[in-house]
Every structure is written in structure tokens, then in C-alpha cells.
Amino acid sequence: MTTLIQLEIMRTLRNKRYLLVSLLYPGLLYVFFINAYHGGSVAGGTPAKSYFMVSMATFGAVGAVLSNSAQRISLERKSGWVRQLRLTALPGRAYTAAKIASCAVTTLPAIAVVFAIGAVEGVRLSAAQWGGLGLALWLGSFVFAALGVALGYAAAPDSVQPIVMIIYMLMALFGGTWFPVTGSMKSFARFNPVYLYNQLATFTQPGHPLDTVAVGGLAGFLVVFVAVAAHLYHKDTKQA
Amino acid sequence: MIGKGVGRMSAVTAGLRADEEVAAFRGVSKSYGQVRAVNGLDLVLRPGETVALLGPNGAGKSSSLDLLLGLREPDQGSVSLFGGTPRAAIEAGRVGAMLQSGGLMGDVLVRELVKLACDVHPRGRRPAEVMESAGITELADRKADRLSGGQEQRVRFALAIAGANDLLVLDEPTTGMDVSVRRQFWAAMRAQADAGRTVLFATHYLEEADSIADRVLVLHRGRLIADGTPAEIKARAGARRITFELHPADPAADESLLRTLPGTVSLDVTGRIDGVRTVRIRSRDADASVAAIYRAGLFPRGLEVTSLGLEQAFLTITGEGAPFPQSSAGGTLPQPSAGGTLPQPSAGGTPRPEDWGKDAAADDSAAEEGKR
Numbered sequence A: 001m002t003t004l005i006q007l008e009i010m011r012t013l014r015n016k017r018y019l020l021v022s023l024l025y026p027g028l029l030y031v032f033f034i035n036a037y038h039g040g041s042v043a044g045g046t047p048a049k050s051y052f053m054v055s056m057a058t059f060g061a062v063g064a065v066l067s068n069s070a071q072r073i074s075l076e077r078k079s080g081w082v083r084q085l086r087l088t089a090l091p092g093r094a095y096t097a098a099k100i101a102s103c104a105v106t107t108l109p110a111i112a113v114v115f116a117i118g119a120v121e122g123v124r125l126s127a128a129q130w131g132g133l134g135l136a137l138w139l140g141s142f143v144f145a146a147l148g149v150a151l152g153y154a155a156a157p158d159s160v161q162p163i164v165m166i167i168y169m170l171m172a173l174f175g176g177t178w179f180p181v182t183g184s185m186k187s188f189a190r191f192n193p194v195y196l197y198n199q200l201a202t203f204t205q206p207g208h209p210l211d212t213v214a215v216g217g218l219a220g221f222l223v224v225f226v227a228v229a230a231h232l233y234h235k236d237t238k239q240a
Numbered sequence B: 001m002i003g004k005g006v007g008r009m010s011a012v013t014a015g016l017r018a019d020e021e022v023a024a025f026r027g028v029s030k031s032y033g034q035v036r037a038v039n040g041l042d043l044v045l046r047p048g049e050t051v052a053l054l055g056p057n058g059a060g061k062s063s064s065l066d067l068l069l070g071l072r073e074p075d076q077g078s079v080s081l082f083g084g085t086p087r088a089a090i091e092a093g094r095v096g097a098m099l100q101s102g103g104l105m106g107d108v109l110v111r112e113l114v115k116l117a118c119d120v121h122p123r124g125r126r127p128a129e130v131m132e133s134a135g136i137t138e139l140a141d142r143k144a145d146r147l148s149g150g151q152e153q154r155v156r157f158a159l160a161i162a163g164a165n166d167l168l169v170l171d172e173p174t175t176g177m178d179v180s181v182r183r184q185f186w187a188a189m190r191a192q193a194d195a196g197r198t199v200l201f202a203t204h205y206l207e208e209a210d211s212i213a214d215r216v217l218v219l220h221r222g223r224l225i226a227d228g229t230p231a232e233i234k235a236r237a238g239a240r241r242i243t244f245e246l247h248p249a250d251p252a253a254d255e256s257l258l259r260t261l262p263g264t265v266s267l268d269v270t271g272r273i274d275g276v277r278t279v280r281i282r283s284r285d286a287d288a289s290v291a292a293i294y295r296a297g298l299f300p301r302g303l304e305v306t307s308l309g310l311e312q313a314f315l316t317i318t319g320e321g322a323p324f325p326q327s328s329a330g331g332t333l334p335q336p337s338a339g340g341t342l343p344q345p346s347a348g349g350t351p352r353p354e355d356w357g358k359d360a361a362a363d364d365s366a367a368e369e370g371k372r
Helices: A002-014 A016-036 A048-079 A081-086 A094-121 A127-154 A157-173 A185-189 A193-204 A212-239 B008-014 B061-068 B086-091 B110-120 B127-134 B149-160 B179-194 B206-212 B230-236 B255-260 B286-295 B310-318 B353-371
Strands: B023-032 B035-045 B050-054 B076-081 B095-098 B167-171 B198-203 B215-220 B223-228 B240-246 B264-271 B277-283 B301-307
Touching (some): A002 A016, A002 A094, A002 B110, A016 A048, A016 A094, A048 A127, A081 A094, A127 A157, A127 A193, A127 A212, A157 A193, A193 A212, B023 B061, B035 B061, B035 B223, B061 B076, B061 B167, B076 B086, B086 B095, B095 B149, B110 B127, B110 B149, B127 B179, B149 B167, B179 B198, B179 B206, B198 B206, B215 B310, B223 B310, B240 B286, B255 B264, B277 B286, B286 B301
Parallel strands (some): B095 B167
Antiparallel strands (some): B023 B035, B023 B076, B215 B223, B240 B277, B240 B301
């Protein structure tokens, strides 16, 4: 199983699309936002460079896991690779486990790239805060890895890409990725995993504890996505 | 390793060294909606056999292999591999399989993919050795998703032989290969069989079945309609064709004798306006048939005895019309079972597979009558 996980990780890191969508694109957007705000603050008073560092890190991480898991699973179900793996001694869950493991690894560079730009641009956090923030964003990405697996089993290869893009962009738009969620939109945003994911970063601001509501909400989404993914996986297994 | 101790010949010819059932289907049926893909399949594979599963597209070959490998569950009946469930046999590393639609991983090299297959196999072989056996050493550093159809098939074959399996299952393995590569592939398949492995492969290339298999299973519309050595299958279908003309100018004889010729599987008489009739007989025992023709006092002109390949045998057994070029298309009448006039020349009457057994039985009785 470790060979499969290694191979999954390696092929993802090798993939040019991954480099572009998950590393380069959020990094460039981050630089663009910092310059657009001229070192100012977003609505709510958070400095733009801190705000967008988090939102672009989550943007990259979610993009990495969704495109990595959903599209690949969908394509590999169609191509027969999933069947081929079922003819090996690997346990049935190995495939999904390897996908999630590779997601977990591939989010780290996506987060690190944006953090590095942030540090260069003058975001100042304590070592514990950097570590805590990185860990929070990394753990939070598992929610989207599970969503990606579910989408990969739900969607056909020809429709999976637009479905993933629409879900991803809607969640990002109303989840505080491009601009802070304020006012009445917050009542909807509570049901948006990307919003909750972005909220994980609030503890780095002075006087804010860890947002336990966001943690609880994400845990709930994780349970739902895992349950849906497991159900779809079993259904797929029956169909051969 | 069980397969190794049992020689191919003893396992096949005697069937006595059946220490173990490699695979067994017992009353297996599987439907997809209205379509019965597999219909009451009963089958046992013995150690060391090289078995071809032959049938036209849609005959149920792939479905049967899916059931064998546990990728699908039968609606009725049971499938066992090495006495247990297919999954248990796969987990024990006793089965290697190459499916028709086994896509390969993208963004990885062939070498990495083969290493993966070797690593996950409980009795994995060395990747270099596997690539060598599959003839893909020169593809090692190619991207696995950037291969031609034939190359991809060979890589998938390598994945199937990545460990010391006892059973190798191949679903139309040579699809997409050109002729020379196909021959190399057959050699690789034979090497697997010679190593004592039981090999089961589905194919619609009859040459492949004829030249590699020591047992041929013919599947048609989900049913097993023939099971024997290639020679037996050919014989069963009437392995030779006797063709001659009867001219009205020649001394007349009792043509009804044609029906009672020994060994006849099917008889076809077509008449021309000038009274010349062409007789085509498919015979299991051409020597006896020809001798009987002369003994009957007939005067056959331009008599020819030609051999039918497995291909023709296959067509006869499945009664699938004539997708392959053949001279006597249409008009093949089953041997009449009771006395009467000669069968009328007709365009229809291709034997249906379910009738095939009856025809053979009727023919046997007719042959016996001929001897009396």
C-alpha cells in the first residue's frame, strides 16, 4: 500500500496542472491582491496581506485536493484502472486511502508557497502561530479531500471538471476567498465549508481564540462527506 | 505452488490428477436488466490447463471473467477460485488478471507501474524480470498513459504476471497488437503455461485458441455450448467438407443414400437449371463418407475434401451466420432425423446453437442406420 501512496504522491507533484492550479495561480493572485489593496485593510479591519494569505492558501489547498481526487477518481473509474487495482491483493480501501494521502501531501506546498510570499511581504506571526495556522489549514483540507472523493465517485469523467469548478468557485465566492463575508451573507456562509475553513485562521488575530464553531462545522462536513464517499464507493464496487 | 507439480498433459488428458479445482462455476447466471449475459454456466478448470474461452462479441466472455474474478456477483449459483472466494484467492496472490478495459495510471512511468504491481503482490517477482518476460524492457522509461494500444496491452500483461500466480486470466489479450507482436505475445503466454500455471484466456481469434489452448470452451449467448480440445471442437462441428457435383448424364443412383452417409454433420444440395446438382457435406469422418458415396453407386464429379479450421467449426457450433468469408454460406441444412425425401435446396436453415446437440444426435442415429 505504501508503494501505491508513494506513487500517487509522486505523480501528483509531477503533474504540471497541479503546479499551475495549486501553486502558481494562488501565489500570483495573492501578490495581485496585496498590490490592489496597497497595503491597506479589508472590510473588518484585517490587513489585506494577512487576510489574503489565508484565503489564497485555502484556495490553493482546496483546488489541489478537488482536482487531484475528484477528477482522477472519475477518470480512473472510467478507464478501468480502479478495476485493475481490485485485481491486486491491495485491500479495496487502499485506492481511496492513497488518494487522500496524496491530497494531504499535496496541500502542504500549496499552503507553504502562499505563506512564504506572506512572510516576504511582511506578515508577522509568532513561530507558534505559523505552525498552528499551517496545521489548522492542513487538517482542514481533509474535509475537501473527502468531498473530492465523493465527487469523483458521483460524477462521470466528462462532467466532473465543470462540476468541480462550479462547486469550488461558488464556495470560494461566498466563503470569503475573494472578499470578506459580512452582514446577512454570514448566515448562509455558516453552511459553506470554505467559509468555515477560512475561519480557522482567526485565532492568529489579536484577541481571537480558535473558532470552535468553525471547527465543529468542518468536523460535521467531514463526517457527511466521508459517509457519502463511502456509500458511493460501495455502490461503485458493486457495479464492477 | 500447486500448479507446478502437475504436468500439463496428465492434468489435461487424464483429468485424474484433479487434486484441486483451480476454478469452478456452478450453475452461474448473471443478468443485466433484460439481458442474460451468463446463463447457467457449469465449469471446472483443472491445474495446468491452458484454456481458451471462445465466443463472438457479446457471448458473455467478459462477464464470465468478471464473475470469476469476483468483480461482479452472480445472480444465481456460485463461483469459487482455489476452493474459496475469488477475493480470497486474489488476496493470497494466486491469480493474475488482465482485463480488457484495464486502464493505466497517468503521470507514471511503466517501470514504476510494474514495480507497484510487484510490490503489492504477496509473491511478487522482480520488476526487471517481469518486464523482460512481458517484452517491455524497452518501454520501462515511457509514460504509462502515452503508449500505443499494443504496448499498453503488454504493460497490462506485465501487471498480470507481476507475481508467482497459479492462475492467469486474460481477457482478449492480443487486441490491438499487430501480427508479429501477437506471435511474441503468444510465446510469452506459452511460457507462463509451461511454468505450470493455469491459463484462461478469452479471445475471438480462433487461431489463438487453436495454437495455444489445450482446451477450448465455446460460449454463446451466455451458455457453454462446447468444451473440448481444439481437435475435438473441430471434429464436433464436422471438421471436413466434401464437395462434389452430380450430373444428370451420369448413371443415376439412389440419392437418398446421401442422407445416411456415415459421419455426416450437415448436408446441402443445390440444383442448377441444367440439372447439375452440387452436394456439400460436412463430415466428421471424411474417409468413411467418401467410401460410402462410391459404394452407393453415385458418380461424384470434381470431388474435393477440404479441412475446416477451428474458425469454421466455431461458426458451425455457434450458428452465427458468416462473419468470416466462406464458400458455402447459407443453405446448410441439418441432417433430417427421419426418412423422407432429400432436403430441398434452401437458403435458410443455419443450425441454431441450441439445436446443435440434437442435430448431432440425429446424425449419430442416421450414421448407424447407414451401417446396417
